[in-house]
Amino acid sequence: VSSGTSPTLGFRLTPREIELLEFLLDQKFAGTDALYVRFYQGEGSKSPRYAVERIQLLSKYGFLRPKRVYTEGGLYYLASELAQHTIQSLRPDRTISEPLAEIDFRTFEHDKRVTLCRAVREKKGEVKQWLSERRLKQEWTAANGYRLSREYMPDAIYTNRAGGRVAFELELSPKTRERHAKKVSRFLEVMRHRDGAFSHTLFVACSKPVYEMLLSVTRPYKEFRIMRYEDVVKDVKKGG
Numbered sequence: 001v002s003s004g005t006s007p008t009l010g011f012r013l014t015p016r017e018i019e020l021l022e023f024l025l026d027q028k029f030a031g032t033d034a035l036y037v038r039f040y041q042g043e044g045s046k047s048p049r050y051a052v053e054r055i056q057l058l059s060k061y062g063f064l065r066p067k068r069v070y071t072e073g074g075l076y077y078l079a080s081e082l083a084q085h086t087i088q089s090l091r092p093d094r095t096i097s098e099p100l101a102e103i104d105f106r107t108f109e110h111d112k113r114v115t116l117c118r119a120v121r122e123k124k125g126e127v128k129q130w131l132s133e134r135r136l137k138q139e140w141t142a143a144n145g146y147r148l149s150r151e152y153m154p155d156a157i158y159t160n161r162a163g164g165r166v167a168f169e170l171e172l173s174p175k176t177r178e179r180h181a182k183k184v185s186r187f188l189e190v191m192r193h194r195d196g197a198f199s200h201t202l203f204v205a206c207s208k209p210v211y212e213m214l215l216s217v218t219r220p221y222k223e224f225r226i227m228r229y230e231d232v233v234k235d236v237k238k239g240g
Contacts, residue, residue, distance in 0.1 A: 011061045013086070016040075017054065021063060022087050024079040025097045026132040027115040028104075029067070031076050034112075037236055038119035067103055076103060076112075097134050110172045114155050117170065117204060117232050127158040127166075152186045157198050165198040170229070171214065172206045180217045184224070191223045204229050 013021075020039050024030055032048060032055060040051035055077065058064045063083045066075045079099045088096040104111075114133075121127045131139075133155050154167035167187060171180075190196040203218070205211035206229045218224035 011057065013063070017058060017063075018087065018090060020058075021079050021083040022091070022096070024064070024077060025084060025087060025099060026130075026134055027118065028100055028111055028134065029076045029078045030115050030119070031074060031112065033236055034116045034119040035077070037116075038123055041123065065099075069103070069108070078103070095138060097138060110170060113172065113204075113206065113229060113233075114168075114170050116236065117168070117229070118156065120233050120236060121158075125161070127160060127168075129159040131157045149186075152183060154187075154198075154201070160200075164200055167198045167201040168204070169201060170204045170206065171210045174207065174209050174213065177213060177217065180213055184217050184221070188221060188223065199223065200225065202227065204232055 016039050020035060023035075023038065032052060035055060036048040036051040040048065040054070055064065059066050059077070062080055063086070064077045065080050066077055068074075069076050081099055084096055084099050088094075118127070118130055118132075122130065133153055136153055136157065154169045156168040158166055158168060160166050167190075169183075169187075187201050191199050191201065201224050203214045203224060203226045205214055205226060211226060211228055214224075214226045218226060
């Protein structure tokens, strides 16, 4: 397994697919659109057909578990125990997240959007060393510097093109100004601490009211950037 070979003869994981499985373990689940954009879309790739074929093979050989999401009429994929054991053998210095048994539909829409944002921004080279919320909660130690409580854990922390550490937070639905302000205050504490785990924050707003509220609450502080969700994922073409 350490070589990336399935116990079943005839199938070998590519380095790209090893990375794909690790991505899924970090992000809980993903749809074909996110997996295609992040791992298969290239200069010569005009359709997700090849991605779909490879994803189906990964499912056939037990690395992925497809789940149908009836509200969308499509399949989403979770990594399997085999995937977790395979990645763990390749990353012995890390504790790899356990695979999820099911998709949590209470947070499905939020999780789906975070994953697509990550896929798009990594593909563009805008972010690297993405630490998902799952990894942050699992691996968070004092070595990470001054930190947030679990209640205010960001959706991710990544490194930007300039080498800076940035908290990523996707806001799906409107909250009171007080709740937004409290989160902004907590993030500011981290960003202005000499041992802060991140120095800037990117908020991604999924609606106009949320976007305008976040602009208003963060206006006095240069450490925050606000983007509209549709602007982050505007180049994604639905497929598969």
